Amino acid sequence: MIKNDLCFHCGDSCGTNTITFKEKSFCCNGCKTVFEIFSENDLTCYYDLQDSPGAIPKEIQGKYDFLDQQNIIDKLLEFSDGNTQVVTLYIPHIHCSSCIWILENLNKLNPGISSSQVNFGKKNVRISFNSSLCSLKDVVLLVSSIGYEPYISLEDFKAGKDNVNRSLIYKLGVAGFAFGNVMFLSFPEYFDVGEFWLERYKHVFRWVMFSFSVPVIFYSAQDYFISAYKGLRSRILNIDVPIALGAAVLFIRSTIEIIFDYGSGFFDSLTGLIFFLLLGRFFQQKTYSFLSFERDYKSYFPIAVTKISPEGKETPIQVYDIKKGDRLLIRNEELIPVDGILINGNASIDYSFVTGESETVSKQSGDKLFAGGKQTSGMIEMEVLKSVEQSYLTQLWSNDVFNKNKQDGFTTLTNTISKRFTIAVLSIAFIATAYWLAVDSSKAINVFTAVLIIACPCAIALSAPFTLGNMLRIYGRLKFYVKNASVVEQLAEIDTIIFDKTGTITTNQKSHATYEGDTLSTSEEKLLKNTLRGSNHPLSRSLYNLLDEHDIISLNYFEEHVGKGIEASHNDNNIKVGSAVFVGKTTDTNVLTTSVHISSNNVYKGKFTFHNNYRKGLSKLFNNLKKHYDLAILSGDNEGEQENLKKLLPSKTKLIFNQKPDDKLEYIKYHQSEGAKVLMIGDGLNDAGALAQSDVGISVSENVNVFSPACDAILDASKFDQLYKYIQASKGAIKIIKWSFALSFFYNVIGLYFAVTGQLAPVIAAILMPLSSISIVVFTTVSTNLLGRRLE
Amino acid sequence: MSAIYILLSISILVAVFFFIIFILAVRSGQFDDSYTPSVRMLFEDELVKEQSQSTNKKTKKD
Numbered sequence: 001m002i003k004n005d006l007c008f009h010c011g012d013s014c015g016t017n018t019i020t021f022k023e024k025s026f027c028c029n030g031c032k033t034v035f036e037i038f039s040e041n042d043l044t045c046y047y048d049l050q051d052s053p054g055a056i057p058k059e060i061q062g063k064y065d066f067l068d069q070q071n072i073i074d075k076l077l078e079f080s081d082g083n084t085q086v087v088t089l090y091i092p093h094i095h096c097s098s099c100i101w102i103l104e105n106l107n108k109l110n111p112g113i114s115s116s117q118v119n120f121g122k123k124n125v126r127i128s129f130n131s132s133l134c135s136l137k138d139v140v141l142l143v144s145s146i147g148y149e150p151y152i153s154l155e156d157f158k159a160g161k162d163n164v165n166r167s168l169i170y171k172l173g174v175a176g177f178a179f180g181n182v183m184f185l186s187f188p189e190y191f192d193v194g195e196f197w198l199e200r201y202k203h204v205f206r207w208v209m210f211s212f213s214v215p216v217i218f219y220s221a222q223d224y225f226i227s228a229y230k231g232l233r234s235r236i237l238n239i240d241v242p243i244a245l246g247a248a249v250l251f252i253r254s255t256i257e258i259i260f261d262y263g264s265g266f267f268d269s270l271t272g273l274i275f276f277l278l279l280g281r282f283f284q285q286k287t288y289s290f291l292s293f294e295r296d297y298k299s300y301f302p303i304a305v306t307k308i309s310p311e312g313k314e315t316p317i318q319v320y321d322i323k324k325g326d327r328l329l330i331r332n333e334e335l336i337p338v339d340g341i342l343i344n345g346n347a348s349i350d351y352s353f354v355t356g357e358s359e360t361v362s363k364q365s366g367d368k369l370f371a372g373g374k375q376t377s378g379m380i381e382m383e384v385l386k387s388v389e390q391s392y393l394t395q396l397w398s399n400d401v402f403n404k405n406k407q408d409g410f411t412t413l414t415n416t417i418s419k420r421f422t423i424a425v426l427s428i429a430f431i432a433t434a435y436w437l438a439v440d441s442s443k444a445i446n447v448f449t450a451v452l453i454i455a456c457p458c459a460i461a462l463s464a465p466f467t468l469g470n471m472l473r474i475y476g477r478l479k480f481y482v483k484n485a486s487v488v489e490q491l492a493e494i495d496t497i498i499f500d501k502t503g504t505i506t507t508n509q510k511s512h513a514t515y516e517g518d519t520l521s522t523s524e525e526k527l528l529k530n531t532l533r534g535s536n537h538p539l540s541r542s543l544y545n546l547l548d549e550h551d552i553i554s555l556n557y558f559e560e561h562v563g564k565g566i567e568a569s570h571n572d573n574n575i576k577v578g579s580a581v582f583v584g585k586t587t588d589t590n591v592l593t594t595s596v597h598i599s600s601n602n603v604y605k606g607k608f609t610f611h612n613n614y615r616k617g618l619s620k621l622f623n624n625l626k627k628h629y630d631l632a633i634l635s636g637d638n639e640g641e642q643e644n645l646k647k648l649l650p651s652k653t654k655l656i657f658n659q660k661p662d663d664k665l666e667y668i669k670y671h672q673s674e675g676a677k678v679l680m681i682g683d684g685l686n687d688a689g690a691l692a693q694s695d696v697g698i699s700v701s702e703n704v705n706v707f708s709p710a711c712d713a714i715l716d717a718s719k720f721d722q723l724y725k726y727i728q729a730s731k732g733a734i735k736i737i738k739w740s741f742a743l744s745f746f747y748n749v750i751g752l753y754f755a756v757t758g759q760l761a762p763v764i765a766a767i768l769m770p771l772s773s774i775s776i777v778v779f780t781t782v783s784t785n786l787l788g789r790r791l792e
Numbered sequence: 793m794s795a796i797y798i799l800l801s802i803s804i805l806v807a808v809f810f811f812i813i814f815i816l817a818v819r820s821g822q823f824d825d826s827y828t829p830s831v832r833m834l835f836e837d838e839l840v841k842e843q844s845q846s847t848n849k850k851t852k853k854d
Contacts, residue, residue, distance in 0.1 A: 097831045104832070120828040169818050177811045181804070201796055208800065 007031050010147070011052030030057045034146050038102075041109055046102045053098035055147040063331060064144075066304030066316035067137035075157050076136065076303075083132045084114075089143065089150035094123045103148060110134055110142055154301040154319055154337075168285065172278045175220040178212040179271040185209050186268045190763045206258040209267040217251045221274045239418035239461050242425060246456025247273065253449045266453060269765045273458050276773045280465035284472075284485050293483040296402070296710055297372065297394050297685060300353055301337050305330065308381065319388055326384045330375045338384050339391040342367050345380030349373035354393055355502055355636055355684050372685060393685060396661050401692040402710070412489055413737055414464045418457065425455040432756045443758045450760040454751035459744030459772040463737050464489075467780040471733045474788035479716035480726050487712045490696050491730040493677050497625060498668065498690070500682035501635035501645075504700050506612040507717070513546055517598075517606015524600050526550040527575050531568040534558050539596055540566070540577075543608055565597075575600050580607075594640075612641055617721025619648050624724040626650040630676070634659045634667060636686055665689035681723075685709050725791055732787045739783070740776050747772035 006013060008024040009031035019026045022039070026032040034054055038044050046053065066072055079086035093099065100118045103125045107113045112133030117126045129139055143150055185205050188198055221244075228244035231237065247270060254265030306329040307317040314329060319337045322328070327343065330336055336349070347363035354372040363369060369382055371391035388394055429451040436444040468485035475482050482488060499505050520528065530553050532544040557569040565578010576583045576599045583599035594610040625631060632654035633645065639657045646655070659667070668678050668690050680687070680694035683701065688709040691697030699711040700720060715723065751768050754760045817823070 097834070100828060100831050101835055104835075118828055118832075119825045120831065121825055166818055166823070169823055170815065173811070173814050173818065177807065177814075181807055184803075197796075204797070204800065208804070 007052060008047065009035050009052060009054040011054075030147075033057070037109065037146060043102060043105060043108060046098050049101055050096045050098040053096050055093045055149075057145055057147045057149070063334070064137055064140050065306070066318070067135070067140060069304070069316060069318070072157070072303060072318060073136050076152070078126070080131075083130050084128060085131045085136070086126065086128045087136060087139065088124050088126045089140070089152070090122075090124045090156075091143070091148045091150050092123060093148050094118065094120060094125075099148070102146065103143075106142065109146070110138065113139065113142075152303055153299050154303055155298040157303050157318070157320075168278070168282055171220040171223075172275070172282055175216050175271060175275040175278050178216045178220075179268075179275040182209045182212050182267050182271045185212075186264060186762070186766070189264045190766070202264070203258075203261075206264060209265070210255065210258060213251065213254070213267045213270055216271050216274050217247060220278060221247050224277070236415070237419040237422045238415045239457060242418060242422045242455065242457050243277065243461055245422075246452055246458075249449050249452040250456070253453070264762055266762050266765055268762070269453070269769045272766070272770055272773075273456060276458060276770070277461055280462045280469075284465035284469040293711060293714070296397050296688065300335065300372070300685070301388070302335055305334065305337055322384055322387060324384055324386065328382050328384060330380050330382060332375060332378055334375055336369050336371055336373045336375065336382070337391075338371050338388055339386040340369050340382040340384045342369055343381040343383055346378050347375065347380045348377040350376050352503070353684065354686050393661070396665075396686075396689050399662075399665065399689055399692075401665065401689060404692075410486060410490060412464065412486055413734065414460065417460065417741060421457060421460065425451065428455070428752065428756070436758065440758075447756060447758045450755035450758070451752065453765060454755045454760060454768070455748055456769075457744070457748075458769060459747060459776045460741060462773055462776050463740040463744065463780060466777050467733050467737050467740065467784055470781055470784040471730070471788075474729075474784065474791065475713075475726065477788075478722070478726070478791060479719045480713065480722075481715075482713040483711075487696060488730045488733055490677075490712075491679070491727060492734045494629065494679040494696060494727065496630040496632070496671055496676040497679045497681065498632045498634055498671075498694070500664075500680075500684070500687050500690075501633055501641070502612070502637055503683040504681055504687075505618055505633070505720075506614055507702075512613045513543065513596075513608045513610045515606060515608050517604075520598070520600075520605060523573065524575070524605070526553065527568070527570050527573055527600075528577065528598065530555060530570070531558065531566055531575055531577055534568075535560055535566050539594070539610070542610065543596055546608075573601060576602075611644060614648060615717070615720045621721050621724055622649050622653065626652065629679075630654075632656065634664050634690070636660070636664075661686045661689050665693045668693045679727075681715075682709070682711075722791070729787055729791055733784060736780055736783045736787070740780050743779060744772060744776055747775075 006025075007027035009026055012027045019029065019032050021032050021035065024035065026035065031054065034057060035044075038046055067076075074080075076087060077085050078088050091103070094103070100120060103118050104116055106116045106127065110129075110133075113127060113129045115128050118124070119126070125143075127139055129136075134142075140150055140152070185208055188205070189202065224240045224244045224247065227238065227240040231241055250266050250270040250273070254267050254270065257263045257265045301319060304316045304318050305322070306314050307322070308314055308327040308329050310327075317326070317328075322338055328338075328340065335353075342363050342365055344365055347367070347369065348360045349363060349369065350360045351370070351373045353374065354370070360376050361373075368385075370393060371388070372393045386392075389398070429448050432451055433444050433448040436447050465485065468488050471488050472482050472485060475488075482491075525547065529544065529547045529550045532540045532547070533552075534555070535541075535544075553570055555568045555570050557574070558566070559568070560566045561578070561582065565576060565582040567576050568574065577596060580595070580597050583597045583604060584602060585597060585599070585604045595607040596610075597607040598605045622631060631650070631652070633649075633656065635641075635655075635657050636659055637657060642655060642657070645653075649655075656667070664680075664682075664687065668680060671678055672693075672695070678694045678696075680690045680697045681700060682688075682691055682697070683699055687697075687699070691699060691709060691711045696713065697711040698713045698715050699709055700715050700717050702717045715726075719726075747768060751760075751765075754764055
């Protein structure tokens, strides 16, 4: 019977207002309605696949009116041909197999929908529908009505959908196909050279191998040639230079050999080399399809809002078209897209997207509203002060840092070593050639090409991709999602760590308060608790949960003054809860902290002061970090928490308050100009500039599916205390790469012995090349997994 | 021994055939989402049961 207390649809506790329908209990009408829709259409199988898979459908009246506008529809549709239209909707709620099932059976709910396909990883659904039977708005409303509200943001409002880049898979396929076939064809010649039939048909075999290699060198390997060319042009000897050189020499020498019948060529090694290299690239390319590291404010802002014309008519308006002086209507749960002034309505703004602070801010008519806040109680009207691009928050994105690619300026370990490597190989090749010119000039060119072939740094080029690629997977399992491999390398070089305060080192819940003043009597406390019960203000809710349980009493009088406090009375006692001025205390000693003041029967009693709730393990983390790194905290808030932080954190931690988004960015820039490698850890959109400017920017997120500004890595908030270990692990990964470099040098020395002495046979190259590559792959995989095991 | 030409061309033709299938598979987007199909595959049975149930209901009404 326990199950009955939980909503059959969404799994939430039903509480006191259980709605019973068809012997099943529901927590609200929304859930019941969804169940009704499903049972009418024979889709209750939804509940068999997974217990309580649903979400409560939200009130969406009028929210999607903008989908009637043709120019917005055109931008959102992926494909439109006469009546057939296709749209891909991002639905954050997709989380289980029931979700896939119901969303792929949408055609049973609306005959206008011909088919729908879910991509679970990307959390989106691709819906094809007949526009003569239902409009895009109908589709969105249908999906929302069953609890799967799509997330349509300003980012979707752009011409052209991005194409999936599959070229790496094609290249890998071509190389693998050629490698396998060339191996078979070259096998006979490895062992039996003088045999009669082999002698007769070897030319056929060789030319077939040649034709397999042509697409490999000209298609699969083209990235290496392009990259080597680019590197040389900007005077950098990157790792692709010796690879391109080796591949080109392999191909040219092999072709000459088979034309003049000198030998069988090295086509097997050539195709194998390219195949292994591409495999490394493929492995390194770990992507988290459900996360995005490139988000800016556009991902969070709505496409359109409601504009009120001077005549009082409500029309949807595209966000980019909003001009100064326009009047906007912001509904409950809608985001404020531009800076403006509140005209009327009860504004309670949640700025958590911006600051990470989840406590809502109350505003009165005439107050300034900033873009990025979310209205949380009823409708408001506002007048626009600035357009979208010029708003306080969004203008941050006009800073140059957002157009810079961080990886461009970073030299990877592989490229550092490849410079010396290339020079060494070339000198060995020339010295060996010079020696053989003097001793036996017929062998000179043979030796020269052999050195370049055998020294082709396949194993070196594979070390970093396999180590770092595996590291990304290990981090991913531990809820630390890193954008790409070079971020792991950069993380290992960090020497300064800067934290944001609110939302980063603190949690989002304010569940910690201290009381100062005269002790409240039991009856006063009882009255206070019952007064708070009637209020929906976030601080009232928090304080209500903190106080001890008391009997429920009915109040004789209760009134909530918006932005000030609450007044209530029971029998002869009255109580006032709220701001200092409201309760009759004129001088508040500490205006920096968040406090709730209490007065009973017009006598001031005391105040509850709320403190930030710091993440668990914070002190330990900082104490571990202080041994190796310079630490600082940059906060957008006032100094209210300074004393508290000083107690918690090591004494040399710098604490800087009242930082605007631009200030944070400049602070990091200043430290970088002094040679520091900065790791920035933040969470809100106001940290976006700092995250972009830092060498590595990590964003901490309570729910990785919902929110994170552009960054290099996303850390799940529950793993915040593990940060030190993760950074140490990146250093371990670099050590592994260095060891595998040593291992591949060892193979190179063996190979060079054969090459320099002029006895490099194709079979030696064909054994050495895959052997070195595979042993590097095995070594790096095993050692990173050992490293990963220590993390868990 | 000219059979070797026939054998060689057959083996290459088979290889090329599979290669073309691979290209078509990539092009159709089969490699884009490697998770959802594994779940979707298990739905087939549920759907059949669902349909037979609904037809049963209809026949009962009739």
